[in-house]
Amino acid sequence: MEQIQTHQRRRQIDVLLSRYAESHQHPVNEIIHCVCVPAIVFSFLGLIWSAHPLAAYAAVMTSLIYYFFLSPRFAAGMLLMSAAMLAVFPLLPQAHIWQIALVVFVVAWIGQFIGHKIEGKKPSFFDDIRFLLIGPLFVLGFLYRRLNLAY
Template sequence: MSKLEQLLSQYAAYHLDHKNIMTHFIGIPMIVFSIMCLTARAGVMISGFELTLASVLIVVSVVYYLSLDKIFGLLMLIIFAIAYPFAYKIAQMDTSTWLLLSIGIFVVGWVFQFVGHFYEKKKPAFVDDLVGLAIGPLFVLAEFVFLLGLRKDLQARMLDAAKKQRAEMDAKAVHV
């Protein structure tokens, strides 16, 4: 099993309910975008170019995603490249508007997440493993790709492993 399959299946073990996955299609992009908004305000000028904390986080994330899967990494780069200018624009607003929008988007995103986990009847994956915070956006992208009918072999392996992990998690919960 590749590292990508391992990470996606670990995350998927907490996300087997279709309603939960659907809420993540809204919640995770909102959370990621809000973090971009919050971190796009912090930056330094280097040779006439503004290097923001958001752009550094994007580069680090994309490098990580590319190390896991070239196609998903490239897709994440495209998504981040489209979203960043909007986040940067919000970051340039007056302080109260920037904070209200950024934090508001963040909170609403998490509300969607927790509603989804209510349906799932499982805690969020990051509670057991903080890597889940980085894998969440990749999971949503993978689920979207699967909905398009692509990478079905990866989806099948991921779901098979996730169901086994979920059964183990449920068995442990019964014994505790």
């Protein structure tokens, strides 16, 4: 019973990151995720951008609201990361963004599934779709810990 009460006192972000980490223990899988998760975010935003740039901004704002409720400090980090990604799209040939994004998206997801094959566990989002949004925070958490930043 005490374990349940301790679990309930933890912040939701800590619970989600802990659950996400359960299927991301292998060092190779962690490295793959540190490369592929940002690539997936970038490519996903690129696909949305190619439909309409305002839709990409709306997707970022929607995710930032969710991130803010989980952790304002993570939301700030995601704002910086998203802004950097969105700043790249106007520099690319607009007619080819969807093609570039699609290739990056597919290659990055293949990398993710290779990482999970190495890990021996299925991706977390198969159990809870929210983990598609937690993955970027998991990766950002590595940077925060390295910089000794609280989240």
